[in-house]
Amino acid sequence: MATIALVDDDRNILTSVSIALENEGFSVETYTDGATALEGLNAKRPDLAIFDIKMPRMDGMELLRKLRATSDLPVIFLTSKDDEIDELFGLKMGADDFITKPFSQRLLVERVRAILRRANARNESKNSGVSSEATASELLVRGLLSMDKERHTCTWNDKEVILTVTEFLILYALAQRPGVVKSRDSLMDAAYDDQVYVDDRTIDSHIKRLRKKFKKTDDDFDMIETLYGVGYRFKEA
Numbered sequence: 566m567a568t569i570a571l572v573d574d575d576r577n578i579l580t581s582v583s584i585a586l587e588n589e590g591f592s593v594e595t596y597t598d599g600a601t602a603l604e605g606l607n608a609k610r611p612d613l614a615i616f617d618i619k620m621p622r623m624d625g626m627e628l629l630r631k632l633r634a635t636s637d638l639p640v641i642f643l644t645s646k647d648d649e650i651d652e653l654f655g656l657k658m659g660a661d662d663f664i665t666k667p668f669s670q671r672l673l674v675e676r677v678r679a680i681l682r683r684a685n686a687r688n689e690s691k692n693s694g695v696s697s698e699a700t701a702s703e704l705l706v707r708g709l710l711s712m713d714k715e716r717h718t719c720t721w722n723d724k725e726v727i728l729t730v731t732e733f734l735i736l737y738a739l740a741q742r743p744g745v746v747k748s749r750d751s752l753m754d755a756a757y758d759d760q761v762y763v764d765d766r767t768i769d770s771h772i773k774r775l776r777k778k779f780k781k782t783d784d785d786f787d788m789i790e791t792l793y794g795v796g797y798r799f800k801e802a
Contacts, residue, residue, distance in 0.1 A: 567681055568592040572602040572628065573617040573643065582615070585670040586677070599623025603631055606638070613639045613681055615673075618655075626655060633659045639680045643668070656727040661717075663729055675757060679730055683717060707740045708802040710788070724782045728775070731756045735771050736799075739789065744801040746792055772797060 569591045573579055576597070583593045594611060596602035600622040606614065614632075616625035623631075629640055642655050645666045652663045661680045664673055703715040709722040717733060719726045728736065738755035739747055747755075749768045756771070772789060779786040788800045 566590060566592050567613065568594060568611040569677065570594045570596065570602065570606055570611040570614040572596045572599065572614065572620065572625070574598060574620045575617070578617075578643075582670060582673065585674060589674050591677070599625065599628035603628055606632060607635070610636065610638060613641070613677060613684070615641045615643060615677075618642055618644045626658070629655065629658050629660060639684045641673075641676060641680065652729070656729065661730060672757070676730060679734075683715075683730075705737060705740055707743055707799065708788075709783075710740060712737055712740065721779055721782050721786070726778055726782055728778065732771055732775050732778075735768070736775055736789075739797060739799040743799045746796050746798045748796040752797065 569586050571579060571582055571586070571593055572595075573582075574597050579595045579597070583595060586593050594605065594609075596605055598621050599616075602614075602616075603623065616628055618625040620628075625642055629642075632638060632640070637659070639661045640659070642652075642660050642663045643666060644652075644663060655663065662676055664676060703713060705712040705714065711720045711723075712718070712733070714737060717728075717730070719728050719733060719736070734756040735752050738752055752768050756768075772791075776786070776789055779788075790798050790800050792798065
């Protein structure tokens with residue numbers, strides 16, 4: 566049974582999210598502020614933590630900064646504002662994903678599962694002493710794009726592009742088969758559990774954010790093409 570630490574000053578969220586996670590078989594530890602959470606996380610490490618950004622005594626960003634000094638614990642941020650600066654800053658500090666309030670509890674559960682799977686695969690690889698050659702199949706290279714699925718890293722022309730879990734999964738699905746059109750439905754399947762409903766606009770929003778992040782690295786980036794009424798594709802080199 567994986568243990569999830571939930572840190573939020575909103576007791577309604579603590580209660581509702583705890584119930585959702587416990588119904589899925591997780592054990593949940595709750596904290597109402599960052600300072601108390603830091604003490605608890607250092608005393609007893611969970612398998613994953615979910616932090617609100619806006620909290621008393623110590624906000625989520627400061628909590629993550631202090632935590633990263635001693636721990637690589639997987640972390641998901643909950644945020645009530647769709648602020649790209651906060652997201653980029655948090656991801657650079659080592660957050661694994663961002664979920665904006667209000668959110669689907671089913672979506673949150675699936676993001677938790679996805680990040681735990683990735684963390685477990687990484688730990689198993691380290692413990693088994695698998696060589697870099699043996700894990701080469703996890704590395705996807707398409708021209709200037711390089712994506713390491715095991716390490717969840719992405720570079721464009723050797724420059725790091727920091728992506729959320731959802732953005733990474735969508736781009737990976739597109740880049741696997743350059744030139745092949747992926748419908749919005751197929752991209753939903755790649756990035757979300759089939760029990761989670763997201764509408765077309767959600768995928769469009771992720772594509773928009775992907776393009777924006779790559780254009781910050783390379784203003785000429787145009788590898789993600791839109792075929793109106795059909796879907797998206799990664800341009801063939």
